[in-house]
Amino acid sequence: MSEKKEAVRAAKLLIVGGGPGGRVSYITARRFGVEPAVMVLNEEPTVICSLPYGVGRRLIPDGPEATVVDLSREKRLPPNAAKDVVFGSVTTIDAAAKTATVAGPAGETQIAYENLILAPGAVPWLPPAEGILKENGAVSGLMVAVGDRLVDRSFLADGVYVLRGAQDARALDELAARVQKVAVVGTGAVGLEIIEALSDRGVGVVAVEALPHAVSALDADMAAAVERRLRERGVELHLNDAVLSWTPGTLTLRSGELAADAVVFASGVRPRLDLARAMGLKIERGIVVDAAQRTSLPSVWAVGDAAQVADAASGRSVLPLIGTLAMRQAMTAVMDIAGLPAQLPPATLWGVSEIFGLHWGAVGWSEEAARRAGFNVIPLSLPVRSRDPFMPSGKDAVWKVVLSTGEDEGFKPGQILGFQIVSAGDSPVHLAERFVDIVARRETVQDLFGHYFIHSPAHNSVDDPFLALIALAMEKMPRR
Numbered sequence: 363m364s365e366k367k368e369a370v371r372a373a374k375l376l377i378v379g380g381g382p383g384g385r386v387s388y389i390t391a392r393r394f395g396v397e398p399a400v401m402v403l404n405e406e407p408t409v410i411c412s413l414p415y416g417v418g419r420r421l422i423p424d425g426p427e428a429t430v431v432d433l434s435r436e437k438r439l440p441p442n443a444a445k446d447v448v449f450g451s452v453t454t455i456d457a458a459a460k461t462a463t464v465a466g467p468a469g470e471t472q473i474a475y476e477n478l479i480l481a482p483g484a485v486p487w488l489p490p491a492e493g494i495l496k497e498n499g500a501v502s503g504l505m506v507a508v509g510d511r512l513v514d515r516s517f518l519a520d521g522v523y524v525l526r527g528a529q530d531a532r533a534l535d536e537l538a539a540r541v542q543k544v545a546v547v548g549t550g551a552v553g554l555e556i557i558e559a560l561s562d563r564g565v566g567v568v569a570v571e572a573l574p575h576a577v578s579a580l581d582a583d584m585a586a587a588v589e590r591r592l593r594e595r596g597v598e599l600h601l602n603d604a605v606l607s608w609t610p611g612t613l614t615l616r617s618g619e620l621a622a623d624a625v626v627f628a629s630g631v632r633p634r635l636d637l638a639r640a641m642g643l644k645i646e647r648g649i650v651v652d653a654a655q656r657t658s659l660p661s662v663w664a665v666g667d668a669a670q671v672a673d674a675a676s677g678r679s680v681l682p683l684i685g686t687l688a689m690r691q692a693m694t695a696v697m698d699i700a701g702l703p704a705q706l707p708p709a710t711l712w713g714v715s716e717i718f719g720l721h722w723g724a725v726g727w728s729e730e731a732a733r734r735a736g737f738n739v740i741p742l743s744l745p746v747r748s749r750d751p752f753m754p755s756g757k758d759a760v761w762k763v764v765l766s767t768g769e770d771e772g773f774k775p776g777q778i779l780g781f782q783i784v785s786a787g788d789s790p791v792h793l794a795e796r797f798v799d800i801v802a803r804r805e806t807v808q809d810l811f812g813h814y815f816i817h818s819p820a821h822n823s824v825d826d827p828f829l830a831l832i833a834l835a836m837e838k839m840p841r842r
Contacts, residue, residue, distance in 0.1 A: 369471045371448070373400040375699060376462060376473055378452050378637065379481030380407045383666030383688035385431075385439070387479045390696040392440050400473060402464055404451045404503045406528040407431040411685060413531040414552065417538060418559030426531035448473070451503035457641045457659050465503075477661050477699050480638060480649065481692070484631035484667035484683060485512070486524035489547075489572075492607035494522050494627075504529070507632040521610045521624040525556060526631070534626065538563040541623035545569075545613045547605055549576040551715040553628035554588070557597060558717055560626075568598040568620055570613075572629070575601060579713050579724035580782055583743070584762055587784045591720045633668040633681060646670060648681045653705035655695035663698070665691035674708035674802040675726050675779050677772060678735070682711055708802040714794050723790040726780035726801040729764050738767040739779060742807075742834045747823050748787035756823070757787025763831055765807055767840065776806035776839055788821075807835040 375396050377387045380403035391399040409429045416426035433444045450466025455478070462478075464471040488494055490509035499516035506515050506524060515524070523537065524530055537544070538559070543566040546557050554577070557567050569576075569592060575585040576592070576599070592599050600615060605625075607614040613622050633648045644650040644658035648670035655663045666688035673680045687709055697704035714723040732739045742763045749756030762782040768775030781797035783790045796813070815826040 368469055371400060371471060371473045373398050373473055373475045375399040375477045375479065375696075376475035377401040377479045377481060378455075378462070379403075379483055379666065380405075380447075381410065381481060381483045381666055381688065382685040383483070383692045384479070384481035386689040386692035387481060387665060387696055388443070388446065389438060389440075390693050391699075392443075394696060394700040394702070396477075396696060396700050398446065400446050400448060400475075402448045402450065402452055402462075402473075404449070407433070408528045408531070410526065413525055413527075414555035414559045416531050417525075417534045417556070418562040420559075420562050426528060426535050429531065430528050452637060455637055455641050457662065460661065478663070479655075479692070479695055479699075480657070480662065480664040480668065481666045481688070482634035482637060482668050484633050486526050486627060487630045487632045488522075488524070488627045489605055489629065491605045494519050494605075494608050494625075496520070505634070512634075512636060519608065519610075522608060523624060523626045525552065525626065525628065534559075537624055538565055542566060543568065543622050545620065545622040545625045546628055547571075547625060548628035548630065549588075550578060550628065550630065551713055554592075554715060554717040556626055556628050557592070561595060561597070561718075566596070566598075568600065568613075568622060570600045570603055570605065570615060572604050573602065577722065577724075579711075579728065580722060580784070581729045581741075581762065584722070584760065584782050584784050587760070588717060588720060588722060591718050595718045631667065631683060635668055638664070638668065647679050653694075654698040655691050655706065656698065663695040665695050671706065671709055673726075674710050675777070675804060676735070676737070680711060682709065684712065710798060710801045712794055712798050714789075714791050716789075719786070721783070721785045721788070721790050723783045723794040724780070725782075725794055725797040726778075727764055728780055728782065729762075732764055732779055736770075737773070737779070738769045740765045740767055740835075740838050742831060742838065744827060744830055744834060746785075746827050747825070748785070750819065750823050753819075757785065759783060759785035759787055759790075761827060761831070763807070765835060765839070774804065774806055776808055776835060778805055778807055778810075807832060807839075 388401045412429045415421040416429045450464040453463050453465050455462045462473045485505045487507045495517045496519045502516045504515040505512045545568045547570045549571045575582040577585045604616045638649050649664040651669050667683050670679045694704045694706045710726045712725045729741045744761045746759045747756050764780035766773040766777040810828040
């Protein structure tokens with residue numbers, strides 16, 4: 363048996379994590395001459411948000427393998443990127459000495475760095491239900507959070523699945539080929555996409571949601587259309603329910619037992635904060651950073667799912683958990699390291715997805731979330747038709763805008779705090795992007811007058827929805 367050896371490397375920049383934030387940190391560092399840059403990966407890099415579609419095969423016929431990023435062929439990476447990658451898990455970081463220890467397949471690697479970017483990402487979260495863990499497992503370095511503790515993913519019991527990386531997607535892909543019925547816990551974007559993927563593969567699906575309605579990013583009135591679509595497609599939906607235990611073949615809920623060949627937990631994620639805590643970084647909901655992504659320790663930056671940001675609309679600290687935002691955080695951090703002035707632009711939360719042909723999107727604060735936070739708000743709902751009424755190809759949609767009354771400190775009367783859409787017609791991506799800017803810039807409903815509407819009969823209805831929202835607001839907003 364060969365003895366594992368210790369290797370030593372030096373880096374101008376050490377990047378811990380290979381998700382969107384980590385990879386863009388590396389790409390930007392190479393472009394800006396911050397070299398040598400070393401990136402530590404604990405699993406194969408993938409396009410995470412596409413993993414459910416690799417399982418479903420409808421959008422990605424070649425399956426999950428197509429979502430794996432080949433470091434030697436990926437066009438966005440330098441052709442020699444593989445030389446800068448260390449596979450393994452960072453076990454310790456000595457911030458004072460600026461050294462990190464990586465445990466990998468070939469042994470330990472000691473890395474001395476000048477600058478450090480933490481991009482540890484997030485791990486799947488599972489409720490602490492009986493039977494979801496087994497007594498024995500290996501040390502894979504891939505973790506899940508069960509309740510409030512980190513557990514190696516290899517300890518998941520037989521029939522228990524998550525979806526966060528390539529290995530998870532391969533396992534789900536294999537599962538879909540051989541089972542009849544699966545329970546999916548969670549109806550957020552990933553949960554819905556897994557439900558659709560399994561349904562596309564001919565698997566019967568039971569969806570379990572702990573909240574009173576599906577899709578926590580939407581309000582109940584908007585989520586109702588998603589629930590109808592799920593039921594129309596044969597999905598058995600259990601709302602306001604909870605998982606109590608799992609034994610192979612049986613999932614026990616608060617409402618009773620149901621038969622299932624497997625259970626997939628899409629019940630959210632939690633930021634990976636163990637290294638940051640061990641280093642003594644300031645942590646609240648996530649790692650506390652400034653507008654340049656600097657942490658509370660010198661020469662340490664944090665990006666991605668583990669880094670909290672200030673919601674531009676409210677000033678509250680939030681964990682966005684958004685890959686494309688992580689990319690901007692990465693560029694901000696590397697530009698700061700390279701001596702270029704950079705700050706993350708004001709941001710808010712957003713999410714867009716599709717389930718069985720029904721599109722939905724959410725930006726900023728929902729009415730429910732705003733009221734839980736104690737904000738005084740006014741909701742506006744607007745039916746929108748995708749084409750003029752005399753065009754049979756038109757589809758129905760509903761917009762919802764959440765406005766501040768202006769009674770709370772720091773908010774303007776009519777300030778747009780959030781936007782939601784559910785549409786049977788066109789993709790809402792570009793509309794959601796527009797409202798990300800509106801919410802992040804703290805614009806009011808009156809400011810919508812300055813957002814011009816372009817009409818093209820082949821693409822939309824002649825009715826200007828922005829003018830309609832202004833008129834609705836004038837009816838509902840208190841006169842001063």
